[in-house]
Amino acid sequence: MECYSELTCSLFVDGELTGDAARHLRDHLVTCQRCRDLVHALRAESRVLTESLRELPEEAPSPEAFSHLGFSWVWGDLAMMAAVLALGSTLFIWIDHLEIPGALEWFNPFSLNGLTNLMFNLSYYFAHGGTAMLTEYVAVVGGLFLVLLLGGSVLLLGRRWRLPKNGLGLLIVLLTFSLPGFALERRHEEFVTIAANQTVDDTLLAIGNTVRVEGVVNGDLLAFGRSVEVSGTVKGDLVSFAKRTVVSGSVEGRIYNFSQSLDLDGQLGHSIYGFTQSLRVADRGHVGDGIVAAAGDVSLEGEVKRSVDMLLSGNADLSGSIGRDMTVTGRGLTLTNTARVGGNLTARVRQLKGVHIADGAIIAGKRDVQVRVRKSQFARSRFYFRQALSFASAMLVGWLGLVLVPGFFRETTQAVGSGWRSLGLGIGILAGVPVAIVVVAITLVGIPIALMLFAAYLTAIYLAKIWVGAFLGWILLRPTGATRYDWLLGLLLGLLILTIVGFIPYLGGLVRFGIVCLGLGAFAWQLYHASRPAMTA
Amino acid sequence: MIVEVEEGVVVEATSSEPSPLGAVIRMEERAQLRVAIAHLPENYRLPLVLRYYSELSYDEIAQQLGLRRNHVAVLILRAKQELRRKLAHRSK
Numbered sequence: 001m002e003c004y005s006e007l008t009c010s011l012f013v014d015g016e017l018t019g020d021a022a023r024h025l026r027d028h029l030v031t032c033q034r035c036r037d038l039v040h041a042l043r044a045e046s047r048v049l050t051e052s053l054r055e056l057p058e059e060a061p062s063p064e065a066f067s068h069l070g071f072s073w074v075w076g077d078l079a080m081m082a083a084v085l086a087l088g089s090t091l092f093i094w095i096d097h098l099e100i101p102g103a104l105e106w107f108n109p110f111s112l113n114g115l116t117n118l119m120f121n122l123s124y125y126f127a128h129g130g131t132a133m134l135t136e137y138v139a140v141v142g143g144l145f146l147v148l149l150l151g152g153s154v155l156l157l158g159r160r161w162r163l164p165k166n167g168l169g170l171l172i173v174l175l176t177f178s179l180p181g182f183a184l185e186r187r188h189e190e191f192v193t194i195a196a197n198q199t200v201d202d203t204l205l206a207i208g209n210t211v212r213v214e215g216v217v218n219g220d221l222l223a224f225g226r227s228v229e230v231s232g233t234v235k236g237d238l239v240s241f242a243k244r245t246v247v248s249g250s251v252e253g254r255i256y257n258f259s260q261s262l263d264l265d266g267q268l269g270h271s272i273y274g275f276t277q278s279l280r281v282a283d284r285g286h287v288g289d290g291i292v293a294a295a296g297d298v299s300l301e302g303e304v305k306r307s308v309d310m311l312l313s314g315n316a317d318l319s320g321s322i323g324r325d326m327t328v329t330g331r332g333l334t335l336t337n338t339a340r341v342g343g344n345l346t347a348r349v350r351q352l353k354g355v356h357i358a359d360g361a362i363i364a365g366k367r368d369v370q371v372r373v374r375k376s377q378f379a380r381s382r383f384y385f386r387q388a389l390s391f392a393s394a395m396l397v398g399w400l401g402l403v404l405v406p407g408f409f410r411e412t413t414q415a416v417g418s419g420w421r422s423l424g425l426g427i428g429i430l431a432g433v434p435v436a437i438v439v440v441a442i443t444l445v446g447i448p449i450a451l452m453l454f455a456a457y458l459t460a461i462y463l464a465k466i467w468v469g470a471f472l473g474w475i476l477l478r479p480t481g482a483t484r485y486d487w488l489l490g491l492l493l494g495l496l497i498l499t500i501v502g503f504i505p506y507l508g509g510l511v512r513f514g515i516v517c518l519g520l521g522a523f524a525w526q527l528y529h530a531s532r533p534a535m536t537a
Numbered sequence: 538m539i540v541e542v543e544e545g546v547v548v549e550a551t552s553s554e555p556s557p558l559g560a561v562i563r564m565e566e567r568a569q570l571r572v573a574i575a576h577l578p579e580n581y582r583l584p585l586v587l588r589y590y591s592e593l594s595y596d597e598i599a600q601q602l603g604l605r606r607n608h609v610a611v612l613i614l615r616a617k618q619e620l621r622r623k624l625a626h627r628s629k
């Protein structure tokens with residue numbers, strides 16, 4: 001009699017062969033050594049498979065498909081939550097020990113102070129309305145999600161540990177990059193003062209209500225506080241997060257400013273990069289390079305050696321001198337008699353009456369002042385061009401995603417379908433990540449990681465609409481196949497709908513916000529999910 | 538090394554003759570196997586895991602995955618063949 005195929009033997013071993021078929025095979029085995037060996041080998045194989053898999057409760061392929069496997073998932077997730085909470089509590093104890101000063105108390109929603117603030121603001125908000133509460137809310141949610149993110153990243157890293165050697169390399173590079181961040185001196189007091197006769201040789205990280213530098217800092221100065229005053233010398237860069245920053249001494253590097261107001265009354269070696277409500281270069285102020293700023297109002301009374309580029313929500317006043325070009329987009333512009341622009345003046349303003357250029361003002365290059373007429377964006381062809389361009393790029397990115405990481409892309413798209421879970425997770429991440437970025441930037445491993453996190457954050461926000469679009473298209477088309485072409489068609493349709501809906505007044509904004517949250521949530525969930533099958537020993 | 542007895546007994550039989558080195562090797566092999574399973578294509582991995590982890594019957598697997606029973610049998614066989622190929626390749 002002829003021998004049986006491996007498939008049949010396999011069925012027999014798995015007890016899936018019944019009745020006559022099984023009896024015939026059993027009879028055959030008595031006489032055929034070859035088939036007997038095959039069956040033995042298959043049996044051994046099944047046993048090894050069962051044993052191996054039994055050692056790994058989480059090797060569940062997909063939780064949705066198999067409800068009874070869900071248990072191990074639930075336990076796994078609970079264990080993760082527990083780990084994250086444990087880590088979180090340790091972290092908060094640590095953060096508490098940092099003794100965050102009053103100015104940054106909002107960072108720490110878990111202190112009594114922060115909590116009472118929150119309570120107060122809550123009642124105030126309901127009584128008067130306002131946005132103060134939102135800030136507090138963001139802080140609370142941010143704090144929670146910071147912990148979740150940190151824990152999640154640690155878990156992700158732990159799970160993937162065996163796989164990416166590149167990841168390890170990257171981490172080493174990152175650590176090397178951030179090592180200068182460690183070689184810094186920390187000052188953590190209510191009033192951080194570097195007296196006139198003092199010199200700090202390293203980079204100084206100063207956190208306090210008031211940070212005052214009268215002496216010399218040979219490295220960079222990273223300052224967080226209500227008020228930061230530099231009347232001495234900073235040889236490196238000044239990075240300032242404060243309500244008010246005043247530089248009356250000298251900074252030989254650059255100023256990166258994230259303060260509400262920045263006053264430069266002294267010498268600056270290089271440029272100012274700023275996000276600030278009000279920026280002022282006083283008449284004794286001197287900027288060795290240029291200014292790039294997004295600000296409310298800007299007043300330049302001193303001297304700027306090179307060009308000035310500004311995006312303003314308010315007015316720009318120039319009474320000092322600018323070595324090269326001046327480019328301003330804002331509400332208004334004033335140049336007094338003493339103003340000097342060494343290059344071209346380019347201004348985009350909302351109303352021509354907001355522009356005052358005194359006769360005595362000297363502009364060496366061309367003068368180009370235009371009023372940005374706020375006509376409906378729909379009436380401009382550029383608007384359609386831009387939309388088409390962004391649409392095309394979104395399609396391109398979606399296509400790339402489908403080609404490069406098809407599995408991840410499709411699963412993330414499906415994860416959007418989980419609705420509330422994605423939405424909730426997304427809102428949390430949207431609010432939490434910026435806080436995490438700031439905290440990472442000041443406390444943990446340094447600014448490079450924060451910047452990378454920020455880049456990833458922006459990328460994810462961008463990708464969000466692609467996933468939501470793909471999901472929407474998928475629901476609408478419900479293609480029978482699942483080819484790349486079907487996906488792209490779905491994406492095209494989905495994106496088109498989202499884009500159009502996005503332009504509905506008021507509702508559109510809400511929809512866009514929802515899209516970002518949904519997409520972000522699905523992405524985060526899938527990221528967590530994707531790390532599971534990779535779990536090894 | 539393989540003892541032809543019922544599943545539960547096998548574990549006891551091996552643990553009753555302590556051979557630390559053997560145990561380590563077996564653990565190592567099982568870990569390798571798990572890695573290989575994790576890297577199987579999803580359509581192979583799912584039926585395999587459902588069969589040997591969840592211990593579902595072919596019919597139940599077919600029902601879960603919306604496939605025909607014969608197809609499940611073929612997929613499981615292919616999964617095993619793929620694993621053999623991978624592990625043989627690795628041990629070279």
